[in-house]
Amino acid sequence: AGQPVNGIPAKAISPNLFGIFFEDISYAADGGLYAELIQNRSFEYTPADRRNWHSLTAWEYLTKGYGYGSLSVETKAPVHPNNPHYVVLNVDDAGQEGVGLVNDGFDGIVIRAGEQYDFSVFTRLLSAQPIPVTVQLRSKKGEIYAETTFTAAAKSWKKYSLALTPGKSDDSARLAIVAKTKGILAIDMVSLFPHKTFHGRTNGLRPDLAQAVADLQPKFMRFPGGCLVHGDGLDNMYRWKNTIGPVEERKEQRNIWSYHQSTGLGYFEYFQFCEDIGAKPLPVVPAAVSCQNSGGTWAIGGTGQKALPLADMSGYIQEILDLVEYANGSATSKWGAKRAAAGHPAPFHLEYLAIGNEDKQTPEFRERFKMIYDAVKKKYPNITLIGTSGPGFEGEDFEEGWAFANKYGWQMMDEHYYENPEWFLAHTHRYDQYNRNGSKVYIGEYASKGNTLFNAMSEALYMTGLERNGDVVSMASYAPLLARTAHTSWNPNLIYFTGNSVSLTPNYYVQQLFSRNNGDVYYDNVVSFSPADSHTAGASCVKDTKTGDVIIKLVNAGDTPVTATASLPPLGTRSGMAVITVLSGESKTSTQAVIKTTDFKPGETLSYTLPPYSLSVIRAKTK
Numbered sequence: 001a002g003q004p005v006n007g008i009p010a011k012a013i014s015p016n017l018f019g020i021f022f023e024d025i026s027y028a029a030d031g032g033l034y035a036e037l038i039q040n041r042s043f044e045y046t047p048a049d050r051r052n053w054h055s056l057t058a059w060e061y062l063t064k065g066y067g068y069g070s071l072s073v074e075t076k077a078p079v080h081p082n083n084p085h086y087v088v089l090n091v092d093d094a095g096q097e098g099v100g101l102v103n104d105g106f107d108g109i110v111i112r113a114g115e116q117y118d119f120s121v122f123t124r125l126l127s128a129q130p131i132p133v134t135v136q137l138r139s140k141k142g143e144i145y146a147e148t149t150f151t152a153a154a155k156s157w158k159k160y161s162l163a164l165t166p167g168k169s170d171d172s173a174r175l176a177i178v179a180k181t182k183g184i185l186a187i188d189m190v191s192l193f194p195h196k197t198f199h200g201r202t203n204g205l206r207p208d209l210a211q212a213v214a215d216l217q218p219k220f221m222r223f224p225g226g227c228l229v230h231g232d233g234l235d236n237m238y239r240w241k242n243t244i245g246p247v248e249e250r251k252e253q254r255n256i257w258s259y260h261q262s263t264g265l266g267y268f269e270y271f272q273f274c275e276d277i278g279a280k281p282l283p284v285v286p287a288a289v290s291c292q293n294s295g296g297t298w299a300i301g302g303t304g305q306k307a308l309p310l311a312d313m314s315g316y317i318q319e320i321l322d323l324v325e326y327a328n329g330s331a332t333s334k335w336g337a338k339r340a341a342a343g344h345p346a347p348f349h350l351e352y353l354a355i356g357n358e359d360k361q362t363p364e365f366r367e368r369f370k371m372i373y374d375a376v377k378k379k380y381p382n383i384t385l386i387g388t389s390g391p392g393f394e395g396e397d398f399e400e401g402w403a404f405a406n407k408y409g410w411q412m413m414d415e416h417y418y419e420n421p422e423w424f425l426a427h428t429h430r431y432d433q434y435n436r437n438g439s440k441v442y443i444g445e446y447a448s449k450g451n452t453l454f455n456a457m458s459e460a461l462y463m464t465g466l467e468r469n470g471d472v473v474s475m476a477s478y479a480p481l482l483a484r485t486a487h488t489s490w491n492p493n494l495i496y497f498t499g500n501s502v503s504l505t506p507n508y509y510v511q512q513l514f515s516r517n518n519g520d521v522y523y524d525n526v527v528s529f530s531p532a533d534s535h536t537a538g539a540s541c542v543k544d545t546k547t548g549d550v551i552i553k554l555v556n557a558g559d560t561p562v563t564a565t566a567s568l569p570p571l572g573t574r575s576g577m578a579v580i581t582v583l584s585g586e587s588k589t590s591t592q593a594v595i596k597t598t599d600f601k602p603g604e605t606l607s608y609t610l611p612p613y614s615l616s617v618i619r620a621k622t623k
């Protein structure tokens, strides 16, 4: 690999160039990829999450049929101290229909007729006699689609699990829990999952959304953020240990994007998802400072502290070392055993770890970053560590971040930028001049501020430049990945969804075509264009040595056709053995992509006219 073929200059490039970045933003996790259908299942919402939110947000007290009683939120002797709130249902008179509570999920609960839903709840009986409890899936107006009953008899917290199969479909159903006799019952962790989750995992993921992500065939997945990682105050940093183990023992917290993290989708689930979709895991840990070293001064409940006290650093560093052991250690190691207990005795093969996210290059940050970097490198020299260069493609933090990286020789640097499509068109050569002997680049976040075909093509053209520079740019991920329509904290995104739909943007298809047609060798100067001076046309040519296929990507981000020519025999392509996939659309501003794959029979000299605003990927066999 990397040797010229028949006079064509070649170089080895990263085989992991195109991946994804998952952040719990815009309801990407809770109310999104995480398949839990109950919102605020453990009564932990607070006004710190969002003004007006409280323990009973998304819940309603149900007293129909002349029953009466009361509902209160308590904290004494909870299921687990990490999960302090629960409700107490006090039924004075159950009336005809009982007394209980109803949850309306995330914009309503989407249910399908004939499908099974797995319900579970923790209860603790606070009165003498066992209480029969009915669980129902019902419509907004009270029509009952499925019903089942259990008897809450345990005087200490006990989990009950039941299945419900509705007779009708509804996109805005509700879940009701109704006590049918007089008594007092403590209730917590009310959960409802579709029985069918992605890869059939318990505590799993929503299949349609997870499949859309899997269909990108990302080579890696960065998680769990973004700004979510460093949080907006030290008490809001994402600490991985809070997110593993039984869900009722995990520590929930405010989401920096003004909602709530249940942490039901935690580090175990992230690692497992990566494995399920064949993506290398790339966790990001906070560099012991909070967002822009803000100290949470603009956060509700912020402490004003900018960075973890130095006295806490050895404990914090140990926490990061423990993460590597959790992912890669044997099932008998302390943290590997916790992974095994969660059902995964084999390691998760962690190769990458990012430290920090867009952090301001202050002395506090540098000191802590270096302490973490050095300690992890010493104990785990084979893990590739990634530093951060601040937000934006240039500027003081960016320059200082890179100077810091060069001074100490960090292995890889994370760059983030969100710019107009014109910027991407004008900067396709950005990495041509990057130092080949310094830190490698991970473009952890980028997007061209829009979901039109033109935006997507500007990204595609830019990505040909990333392939051309795949010897210095090791990885790149579009951001953000997922957004629930009506709850977007950030635009644009790659995939939009509601409770019952998934919509894929033109940008998604660009990412997919590049990721599915990646290579590990880059051939230079293979394609020429007519007109030759077009600034909106570009190409890249790679070989995937595993399959032997040569892949040419041709982008036209302009409004007039362009012709591309290339001589194929030197690349060893077999005549007539190629397919072409063309991504195009109705117009520059279209937000719908049209994709077509057909057999392609290029002659010895490829001569191909690229339609306006199109990406064409030619995949030719050499074996």
Ligand code: AHR
Pocket (backbone or CB within 6 Å): 023, 025, 225, 226, 227, 228, 357, 358, 391, 416, 445, 479, 480, 490
């Ligand atoms: O991708 C959205 C946000 O943009 C990320 O959380 C942050 O890293 C960046 O500023």
